Amino acid sequence: MATPCLTTTRGSLNLTKRHLRGDYTDGEERLNLKSLPGLDKVKSLFKSKITPGTLMKWDKKNKSPDYAFKKFNLHKAEDKLFDNPDFFVWVAYTRAVRSNPEDAMLTTLKSKYEDDVLASMFIQAKNVEKTKDIATSLQRAQLNTWLRSNKSSQDVFKILRVQGSAGDSANRLLWRQYIREQNELRKANNA
Template sequence: MLVAAKEASTTRRFATQLEEVQLANWLASKQTADDVFKLLKLDDEGVKLFKDPVFTTWVSYATKLDGNKSDALMFSVLKARYDDDVLANMFIVAKETRSTQKIAAKQETLLLAKWADDGKTADEAFKLLNLDTKTDDFLKSPALDSWESYVKLLGEDPFKLILATLTARYTDEGLARMLVVATKDHIPRYVVVGLEGALFNKWQDQEKSVESVFKLLNLNKAGDKILESPMLRTWASYVTKLDTKKPYEAMFSVLKTRYGDEVLTNMLIVAAKSGSTNYHVTRLEGVLLKTWVSDGKTADDIFKLLRLDKDGDQLFESPAFDMWVSYVTKLEGQNPDKLMLSVLKTHYKSGKLENMIIAAQNVPDTKTFAV
């Protein structure tokens, strides 16, 4: 009745006063925290304990009994009634509710400290938190956060241990795919980054090369769609860890060996237009352009290599045209337009070129260049 009255604005003040009187009576009669727990019939609540409206009354009484050590007092009462796995689950669930989040977090901290004092291993805690029963939704479990806290309490690397657990169930390629999906699946970023870092460290310890991880991720089976593969980001991240100065040069070398200049160039052109892997494609394209510069390729050489001399009136609409513009700009940063125009004049008569430029001014995708 008091609980209901405290929730109504018209009776809240009166109900609170009555509760204070009740707490004072219990104190006067020397009721223990355990006694009041029973009086409030909280014994019957089980894992729903924190949801019981009178739970807050018990918390208030425990605080009055021993303000400085009320959390420890409450924990001792709960520990005497529930097994560790039940307590752990109770605290995890209660942390998801704003009104009980703070007290549940404190109780969980005490539970984890007790486990550490009892000498429980990270693996034992893993099982107590029922994480060993999780399969596909392992990374989504709120218990994972609790286990991570315990492993850190032990002074160990939680992500290395999580990786060891997952490795027993999944191949490295399967793990990498799981992490790619996790980035889109509302899994906390720190978990994904931590696990990916642990996976990369494992590969480094095993001395896996740029080429071997390329195959491990099955990118060698992606065909000409490789630059659209979600695994490209994982490969790029690992290569960057191996070669922090020139990661994309290392990637380009593998791709060039596998596909050859012409096919790789066409793949980059198509991928750049799709925009699906824009950052990595742009970096790889940059390596390609630098390679052409190093090889002494002229603007006209690349114009022909990209077969732009075969596009006729559709030149400005060709997907390869943007790459050529980028190359000419790299060659002649001060006045690329002049160089481009000189090349175009060798392939088109003046009247035809003028008509193409005028037509391009009316097309949004080519207007910028044509103007």
């Protein structure tokens, strides 16, 4: 693209044309934003048009994780929640503004999803490398909630849909883990 360029020297005025390029040519280097490493990752964090500045304003106004969840439209993600890039921004926001972030996240998620749906989502998300850590943390928070509320092993059996599942299925293994932890808790309380 040719653009006019005005150059001056003492006593004269020259009008020449410059050619602008967005790539590397003849020893000249130009910045190509698309070539910056990691740009796609950063861009994908803000597909919702919510900027870091917005997050800082929410923090100053003490906006809850539930408020942020709605603003990110995560309530519309249904069972694809862990596939939504805004989910990870919401997780980071919640971790920044709450002292018990996993409990806060679980509280928000429980207001949108039933226990069985959450349990299934956590089990599936644990099989994906990028969601494994957060899914494990949230699953742990869910188990702790069940233990604190003294949920029966039969209730957890139904929630996890263990009936008819293979002996080594993730659902059955989680149910067995719950029973072990429930028994340990009972022993500790009786001691």
